[in-house]
Amino acid sequence: MVGTSERLPELMYNLKLHNGKTLLFETSEKVFIPTGTTTLLLDSVREQIGSRGSILDIGCGIGVVGIALAAYGLATSLSASDISHEAVVLTEHNAVSNGCEVTARHSNLFEAWLDTAFDYIVDDVSGVAEGIAAVSGWFKNTSCESGYDGSLLTKNVIRQSHKHLRSGGRLFFPVISLSNETEIIAEARRCFEKVSLLKQKAWPLPDDLKPHLALLDRMRNEGVISYEEKFGTHIWTTSIYMAHN
Amino acid sequence: MQSLTQEQVIMIVARQFDDPGVTIDADSSMDNVADWDSLVHLGILVSLDVELEGRAAAVKKLAACRSVKEIVSCLAEHQLLTQ
Numbered sequence: 429m430v431g432t433s434e435r436l437p438e439l440m441y442n443l444k445l446h447n448g449k450t451l452l453f454e455t456s457e458k459v460f461i462p463t464g465t466t467t468l469l470l471d472s473v474r475e476q477i478g479s480r481g482s483i484l485d486i487g488c489g490i491g492v493v494g495i496a497l498a499a500y501g502l503a504t505s506l507s508a509s510d511i512s513h514e515a516v517v518l519t520e521h522n523a524v525s526n527g528c529e530v531t532a533r534h535s536n537l538f539e540a541w542l543d544t545a546f547d548y549i550v551d552d553v554s555g556v557a558e559g560i561a562a563v564s565g566w567f568k569n570t571s572c573e574s575g576y577d578g579s580l581l582t583k584n585v586i587r588q589s590h591k592h593l594r595s596g597g598r599l600f601f602p603v604i605s606l607s608n609e610t611e612i613i614a615e616a617r618r619c620f621e622k623v624s625l626l627k628q629k630a631w632p633l634p635d636d637l638k639p640h641l642a643l644l645d646r647m648r649n650e651g652v653i654s655y656e657e658k659f660g661t662h663i664w665t666t667s668i669y670m671a672h673n
Numbered sequence: 674m675q676s677l678t679q680e681q682v683i684m685i686v687a688r689q690f691d692d693p694g695v696t697i698d699a700d701s702s703m704d705n706v707a708d709w710d711s712l713v714h715l716g717i718l719v720s721l722d723v724e725l726e727g728r729a730a731a732v733k734k735l736a737a738c739r740s741v742k743e744i745v746s747c748l749a750e751h752q753l754l755t756q
């Protein structure tokens with residue numbers, strides 16, 4: 429476990445909540461820096477959770493989604509895990525500094541939650557096609573062993589989620605169009621009776637990826653990823669899904 | 674949808690702002706709505722295109738529109754607005 433002294437305190441991420449509160453998160457160069465997908469996922473889950481319940485934030489990074497849901501008063505208990513030790517340490521730290529309680533564990537997917545079930549699982553494990561992730565700048569110090577088409581980890585979470593969901597529980601997950609959305613949704617439909625799209629947002633291709641259009645084009649032609657050329661730019665999307673029985 | 678009304682355009686623009694404090698009306702523009710940045714703008718264009726079943730992307734001038742008024746008149750010029 430990485431000690432507190434090894435953290436780099438100068439990087440902060442701040443999040444304005446809909447209730448006017450602002451949460452401050454410490455981050456570092458060793459972990460994933462929250463993106464628009466983070467806030468889209470948070471907003472989608474916040475709008476869907478009708479009653480408070482136990483929440484697992486899996487692939488929590490620095491803990492933004494889970495801690496914010498707790499700050500909205502939606503968590504009877506908050507658990508969070510990530511394959512990155514640094515992320516887990518920062519999640520613990522950020523929970524304390526934002527006045528919320530968390531059980532944070534280092535874990536490869538559900539390994540540290542074998543006998544535990546939750547009302548809500550919010551998945552955000554890395555889900556971009558590996559070749560694209562490698563050149564994207566999003567995953568500089570973050571594990572993204574999501575396979576050639578980017579669907580591997582998300583499909584694993586979907587497959588294992590039913591064992592970790594209480595009756596009536598819900599799984600939330602983002603799907604990045606720079607991964608195999610069709611495969612992921614097919615897996616979700618195999619494992620759950622109901623799968624619905626909650627929100628979708630379009631993004632322009634980041635500068636880091638522009639020199640790699642040949643790779644993107646090839647993967648799009650293979651049917652592995654999708655993006656569109658429109659309005660003078662290349663547009664990819666994040667879609668937030670909810671699955672339950 | 675074959676075309677949109679001005680009210681529908683305003684609703685589409687408003688939907689792009691996560692902040693309920695932001696109000697959009699016929700006079701809203703990138704100059705008087707602080708949160709209307711390039712990302713929000715792209716979201717507006719994509720949503721218009723979805724609502725208009727792919728016809729908005731063919732309107733080259735639309736990407737340069739900076740206000741509700743400009744969007745509305747640009748759609749009108751291309752027969753994509755219901756008066």
Ligand SMILES: C[S@@+](CC[C@H](N)C(=O)[O-])C[C@H]1O[C@@H](n2cnc3c(N)ncnc32)[C@H](O)[C@@H]1O
Nearest residue numbers: 460462466487488489510511536537552553554
């Ligand atoms: C896209 S980031 C999202 C982080 C955070 N939810 C956020 O929005 O800032 C994906 C996270 O999944 C974690 N991750 C990658 N592979 C994992 C695995 N096998 N098990 C658990 N977490 C994993 C990464 O370390 C990273 O923190």
